[in-house]
Amino acid sequence: MSKSIHVPGVVKTEEHGNNQATFVIEPLHSGYGMTLGNSLRRVLLSSIAGAAVTAFKAEGASHEFTTLPGVKEDIVEIILNLKGVRFRVFSDEPQTIRLSKKGTGTVTAKDIDINADVEVVNKDQVIAHVDSASSSINMDIIVEKGRGYRAIDESSSKKVISDMIAIDSIFSPVLRVRYKVENTRVGQMTDLDKLIITIETDGTITPRDAFEEASAILVNQYTALAGQTTVEQGTPLSAGTETAVEPGSSDDAPALMTSIEDLNLSARTTNALVNNDIHTLKDLFALSDIELKELKGFGSKALDEVKEKMAEMEF
Numbered sequence: 001m002s003k004s005i006h007v008p009g010v011v012k013t014e015e016h017g018n019n020q021a022t023f024v025i026e027p028l029h030s031g032y033g034m035t036l037g038n039s040l041r042r043v044l045l046s047s048i049a050g051a052a053v054t055a056f057k058a059e060g061a062s063h064e065f066t067t068l069p070g071v072k073e074d075i076v077e078i079i080l081n082l083k084g085v086r087f088r089v090f091s092d093e094p095q096t097i098r099l100s101k102k103g104t105g106t107v108t109a110k111d112i113d114i115n116a117d118v119e120v121v122n123k124d125q126v127i128a129h130v131d132s133a134s135s136s137i138n139m140d141i142i143v144e145k146g147r148g149y150r151a152i153d154e155s156s157s158k159k160v161i162s163d164m165i166a167i168d169s170i171f172s173p174v175l176r177v178r179y180k181v182e183n184t185r186v187g188q189m190t191d192l193d194k195l196i197i198t199i200e201t202d203g204t205i206t207p208r209d210a211f212e213e214a215s216a217i218l219v220n221q222y223t224a225l226a227g228q229t230t231v232e233q234g235t236p237l238s239a240g241t242e243t244a245v246e247p248g249s250s251d252d253a254p255a256l257m258t259s260i261e262d263l264n265l266s267a268r269t270t271n272a273l274v275n276n277d278i279h280t281l282k283d284l285f286a287l288s289d290i291e292l293k294e295l296k297g298f299g300s301k302a303l304d305e306v307k308e309k310m311a312e313m314e315f
Helices: 032-046 075-083 152-157 207-226 250-256 267-275 281-285 289-293 300-312
Strands: 009-015 020-028 049-058 087-089 095-102 105-108 118-120 126-130 136-147 174-186 189-201
Touching: 020 032, 020 174, 020 207, 032 174, 032 189, 032 207, 049 075, 049 087, 075 126, 087 136, 095 105, 095 126, 126 136, 189 207, 267 300, 289 300
Parallel strands: none
Antiparallel strands: 009 020, 020 189, 049 136, 087 118, 095 136, 105 126, 174 189
16 A cells, blocks of 8 residues: 555546536545545535625615515515526626516516626526516616625625615525545555545536636645645556556557566566566556555566566557
């Protein structure tokens, strides 16, 4: 077993539509599947930047416990519907947008008059229903960028206009995160982890961008705590038969099945490899230099001999 903690990689990405994707991460040090999976899930659900409505003003309504003439929904229902509208905001400043609709019909997010710094993603989101031809709905809406959850008290203290109705806001663009940990192996190492994590977003951010942002957040947090301490980075491993180290193009595949006994290595080196269940070049390339030297009966001289043979074969 290597004493180093090896660096994993995203070996496979499977997209399920525009807003959902599954990432397979391996090989992970024993126990790290759960460690990374839980950390990533918590950050994905709580800390990814997004945008949401934080306050609004509806003409004819002075507080949330009232109704608008000719509008089917009361203000509380309209608030819940506004929370369902998903935005992309390209400015760090709060943005004021306008919603106006007159006459009978359904009021949706596409009726919002946006500006250059705001984009509505789900334009079919229903906001209200006007059931009178002479009635109308007119609203000023504040949209802001943020992370996590903002309580209504905090939104109230930051209202742009004093007579606006503040609402609590969930900025996170990540809707669901599921993960599971499976066993995997690389060469002789059989106690490694594979992390499979599925991310679903609201469409304002791609699952990959959310995944990478969550990883960057964790890196920043741990870097701040590490101080000047550094740990030697382990050699990257390749997991599984399909993702094993590939010394060349796919044209090298037949050569990788060459038997160790056909390489004309010394008897001592050949026996050391075979006794450690390494029978082909493919098995050999699945191990790092450190792991080879840790094999029983295999030392630095044997490693140098193998490297010379690989150079001779142009691998």
